[in-house]
Amino acid sequence: MLRRLQQSAGLTLIEMLIALAILAVLATAVLPMAEVTVKRTKELELRRALREIRSALDEYKTDYDKAANEKKIFVTVGESGYPAELETLLTGNDWGGLYQYPRKYLRRIPRDPFDTDQEGWGLRSYTDEADSSVWGGEDVYDVYSQSDEIALDGTYYRDW
Numbered sequence: 318m319l320r321r322l323q324q325s326a327g328l329t330l331i332e333m334l335i336a337l338a339i340l341a342v343l344a345t346a347v348l349p350m351a352e353v354t355v356k357r358t359k360e361l362e363l364r365r366a367l368r369e370i371r372s373a374l375d376e377y378k379t380d381y382d383k384a385a386n387e388k389k390i391f392v393t394v395g396e397s398g399y400p401a402e403l404e405t406l407l408t409g410n411d412w413g414g415l416y417q418y419p420r421k422y423l424r425r426i427p428r429d430p431f432d433t434d435q436e437g438w439g440l441r442s443y444t445d446e447a448d449s450s451v452w453g454g455e456d457v458y459d460v461y462s463q464s465d466e467i468a469l470d471g472t473y474y475r476d477w
Contacts, residue, residue, distance in 0.1 A: 353469070359430040360468060366427035367477060370438070370460050373406045373422035374399060380412055380420065389413035397443035399456040431464035431474050439463045439475065450475070 328336075381398035384390045390413040392398075400406060403426060409419035429438060438460040442453035462474040 356469060360474075362430045363462060363474060363477065366429065367460065367462075369423070369427055370403075370406075374457065374459070376422050377406060377410075380410070380415065384412035384415045387415065389415045397456050397458065399443055399458050401456055403438065403440065403457050403460070405457075429462050429464065431462055431466055433464075436463045448476075 377400055378398045381390075385392045385398070406422040407424075407426065409421035411417070411419045426438075432438075439450065439462065440452040440457050441447075441449055441459040441461070442455040443458040444455060445451070445453045445458070462477060464474040466474055468474055468477075
């Protein structure tokens with residue numbers, strides 16, 4: 318009886334090879350799915366970041382129009398009402414007394430998850446073409462990713 322327990326205490330070489338073969342097959346199936354999951358998560362983060370910045374730009378423009386309509390600020394010809402730079406959304410504006418304090422639109426500027434070169438967001442001004450990749454510099458009307466990668470749906474991230 319003791320001899321039988323000693324003989325069945327370990328795994329044979331064949332059992333080990335079969336177990337490793339099964340693990341290898343499972344690993345080859347799981348790794349591509351994990352890569353897609355990571356890319357999909359980054360895409361969701363990019364969509365959220367773009368939505369957050371674009372919403373802040375729209376709120377800024379709404380407050381500009383409200384302050385102009387209530388004669389709290391002087392509007393100059395050719396001024397679009399969008400911020401001159403992206404950082405203006407962080408510092409805020411009181412709109413000539415429309416608010417008791419400078420209204421801030423963002424706590425921080427979200428990062429682009431596909432920005433590997435640390436180039437930052439691509440900017441478009443109100444007078445730029447919709448698909449322009451060169452910023453006119455007058456104001457910040459829109460932002461886009463500068464990544465050349467292709468999304469899971471086949472579009473470029475810079476076109477989102």
